Amino acid sequence: MTINRRLGVLHGVRVLEIGHFVAAPFAARILADLGADVIKVEPPGGDPVRQWGEQIDGKSLWWSVHGRNKRCITLNLKTERAQSIVHALAAQCDVLIENFRPGQIDKLGLSPETLRRDRPDLIIAHISGYGQSGPYRDRAAFGAIGEAIGGLRHLTNHRPGASDLPPVRAGVSIGDSISGLYAVIGILAALWRREGRDGDRSAHTIDVALTESVLSLMEGMLPEYGALAKIKQPTGGGIATAAPSDAYPTADGGWVLIAANSEPLFAKLMGLMGREELVGAQGFRGNQERVENVAAMDALIADWTRSYGTSALIDKLTQADIPNSKVYTAADCASDPQYLHRGMIQSVDDPAFDGPVTHVGIVPRIDGENGVRWPGPPLGAHTREVLHELLAMNDAAIDALRADGVV
Amino acid sequence: MTINRRLGVLHGVRVLEIGHFVAAPFAARILADLGADVIKVEPPGGDPVRQWGEQIDGKSLWWSVHGRNKRCITLNLKTERAQSIVHALAAQCDVLIENFRPGQIDKLGLSPETLRRDRPDLIIAHISGYGQSGPYRDRAAFGAIGEAIGGLRHLTNHRPGASDLPPVRAGVSIGDSISGLYAVIGILAALWRREGRDGDRSAHTIDVALTESVLSLMEGMLPEYGALAKIKQPTGGGIATAAPSDAYPTADGGWVLIAANSEPLFAKLMGLMGREELVGAQGFRGNQERVENVAAMDALIADWTRSYGTSALIDKLTQADIPNSKVYTAADCASDPQYLHRGMIQSVDDPAFDGPVTHVGIVPRIDGENGVRWPGPPLGAHTREVLHELLAMNDAAIDALRADGVV
Structure with a gap:
């Protein structure tokens, strides 16, 4: 029928x-x-x-x-x-x-x-x-x-x-x-x-x-507690197991999400920041070191992102093929080309x-x-x-x- | 069958x-x-x-x-x-x-x-x-x-x-x-x-x-933006339209949620805090005034909650029939009588x-x-x-x- x-x-x-x-x-x-x-x-x-x-x-x-x-x-x-x-x-x-x-x-x-x-x-x-x-x-x-x-x-x-x-x-x-x-x-x-x-x-x-x-x-929260007595803790804007991945501030008071936690993406981001020397440096070698050093690393990245307006920063990141996004407000959602x-x-x-x-x-x-x-x-x-x-x-x-x- | x-x-x-x-x-x-x-x-x-x-x-x-x-x-x-x-x-x-x-x-x-x-x-x-x-x-x-x-x-x-x-x-x-x-x-x-x-x-x-x-x-976010150009904003641990309702700190570093935004519940909470004079006082008269005055009011409540350990605070609130809850961690979830x-x-x-x-x-x-x-x-x-x-x-x-x- x-x-x-x-x-x-x-x-x-x-x-x-x-x-x-x-x-x-x-x-x-x-x-x-x-x-x-x-x-x-x-x-x-x-x-x-x-x-x-x-x-x-x-x-x-x-x-x-x-x-x-x-x-x-x-x-x-x-x-x-x-x-x-x-x-x-x-x-x-x-x-x-x-x-x-x-x-x-x-x-x-x-x-x-x-x-x-x-x-x-x-x-x-x-x-x-x-x-x-x-x-x-x-x-x-x-x-x-x-x-x-x-x-x-x-x-x-x-x-x-x-x-x-x-x-x-x-x-x-x-x-x-x-x-x-x-x-x-x-x-x-x-x-x-x-x-x-x-x-x-x-x-x-x-x-x-x-x-x-x-x-x-709650994903692994219960089994991890049951087996290891580990109490899952919050990680702010980041992810417990990957860094850098967070929202970073911009010159005009906005926030831009950057997910650059793979080795090639991290190297690209450091290149963009003019901090190539940090690729492979102590505290930045591989995801595990970056996760342990996340506060210091995020502060460095935030110092850099704060020197750009939101759209300028997004343009730079997108041109370098680094996954990023504005933190959308109602206005951004309402005008997003994909949603429309x-x-x-x-x-x-x-x-x-x-x-x-x-x-x-x-x-x-x-x-x-x-x-x-x-x-x-x-x-x-x-x-x-x-x-x-x-x-x-x-x-x-x-x-x-x-x-x-x-x- | x-x-x-x-x-x-x-x-x-x-x-x-x-x-x-x-x-x-x-x-x-x-x-x-x-x-x-x-x-x-x-x-x-x-x-x-x-x-x-x-x-x-x-x-x-x-x-x-x-x-x-x-x-x-x-x-x-x-x-x-x-x-x-x-x-x-x-x-x-x-x-x-x-x-x-x-x-x-x-x-x-x-x-x-x-x-x-x-x-x-x-x-x-x-x-x-x-x-x-x-x-x-x-x-x-x-x-x-x-x-x-x-x-x-x-x-x-x-x-x-x-x-x-x-x-x-x-x-x-x-x-x-x-x-x-x-x-x-x-x-x-x-x-x-x-x-x-x-x-x-x-x-x-x-x-x-x-x-x-x-x-x-996202509930009212899009229609409110479309009709009024209002961009919905975050409200921390609270609710945009009701106060007091938030997580408050305790002496042992925990957090307890208190939802006392109706008139009788607010009066009960002020009674428990020994601040009966605030019921009906300027800035506290009705939900609307409390929402506008939320930062100052939450600070007062937090000063009081900080003087109790988490379980003592919960006992006090529960005895007074004020809706409350611990902010559950994995350990709390795993031992909760209702879940079990x-x-x-x-x-x-x-x-x-x-x-x-x-x-x-x-x-x-x-x-x-x-x-x-x-x-x-x-x-x-x-x-x-x-x-x-x-x-x-x-x-x-x-x-x-x-x-x-x-x-």
Whole structure:
């Protein structure tokens, strides 16, 4: 059969999102980006992200991206009628994704058992700070704390002794995003088990913890500690096992990444700096000596880079074929020729702002497709459409629900 | 039908990995963790990660985790016979994943077109620094540079003016891992499109770029720049829109995260510090004033936290019900009761080290399963088994390939 590719490879999958903040909504957005029909349930007050970050007329710009490609309905889940509607909707969905505190959906009458009474093969994905079981399961999930418990915060710092400032956080909720990506993986794997070759036609449950999602990226940290009692330490802007490789300052206050840790690249860099005598000199002989001598060597390189403006330095390094890059800001990303060529910077018309909003393109790119269907919708924009289409409710019935504060 | 759950939900999916370093092998490991039969092709010298990080007798501890649950075969892809073997293996695989520079597999006689001659519905996932098209496609992919171009490095830094040190890098290859997760999402979505309800029985191609994977996590950065020309700036250990929330120093040189940015939590914290007079005082009235006054306020809090050892401080904060956490090191992760309860810290017997190696458990957890099947195998450990099982080669034929340097 022919698929309408413009609809995305997940066309035909329907997802009910009872999510808020970042992790579950981000996961559902990835599914929506790939073509799933995502129905996002919000309380009548809306997901708080609608007011997060920079706003225009009280409307968050981030929401335009975070809510895109979904259908948004409101339901006051404290009412029994709304809970019945969730049951009826879930019966027509392949997947339910939620990120309440563990156990909270059961208290709302939406336990997996009751939901699966109407839809026995419903795939349910839970995202939480610490997981659905264990002694910490009821603790509040703060992204920053989850990243710390996952081991990431300790490693995101200058080398021990280099600074009195605290370890830093990436300026984004990276732990939430990573757990969202893992939830998508769990959902899609479960869909394949349910419906793929030799599918089992059964329900599956995904239990993603923010802490565990971060911990799973820590590479050699656990095995090295287990075998050698070695506690992995941060390395600032550098890499523990290769030097020089770091961000170096420029005359205009910018930073340029230089990766010149192979012997030929190091020799090229020293040549460019007019310091050929350091090639093969003590403290610079081979990667291992340079790693041990990294502070002194980086200071030498920084003295040199500081005498050039950012673009002059990049030109010099590029001409010498030494891997380098500006440390991109939002402005650099938005004007990068490669991103523009690949449709990764898109102008999406958003009626909420009476004009185009800059969106990131769709990742992962499948079969070359990269089209955003629509921006984050206004609160409750699809309540009537969804209740009519999926539950065959007429306008009068929906008006009654609205009058009673159910939707 | 009944599934043997111990085999994982992806039991029945076969993946050919022609990957090296981090991104493609990490993606394939996630698939293997979930039960796919992953056949990893290595050159006779092996994937360099076999020697990365801390080692015992020349064997990387990280490899025990990075290579786990896969079958490892060697093939010298510069020989035509090895290329024919890849064709024959791919014909029996659902998915091929690779992270050579774009175009390199074509030069090895392994173009998508020729591979699909024998397996018309082969799903192919490419991971590269900048993607398979566009002006930068041929540039070398360095993880650190990809993270910078994705916008992450700029945001992983102290607040502007707070430090002369460069922006930092997480001590792990986070850009590679994130692109690996996206590749898994692409592969599973394509499998569902191929074989799920209304499946199209067709090939699909996934094109994941490290830079784009990072950029996709930048939340409001692009829309805020596009609409307001606002360039998102780093916020050190804090959060741009909430205070106090940061890591604070302790008497024994540790760091404790404190998230007390709501009014009741801030009042509790000031009470604990004996500074009740600051609640409602100028510069501390509400989150907005605290965000503007964050440097002075954090200095006050740090003066107080520095007078306690790490565990005494944590006890005090926990008793007062103020969200907090130690900044976990490897040692903290390995002994955390929640991780231990959920099987996230596992002892996996590894013959390469004559004993157990500490592994992270499997993420995402599906249907409660969390068992590692086997640790990263020795180089070529499964060459004979795979060539026999999939291509019906006998021992003499395999010995001949070995004698000729093909395997």
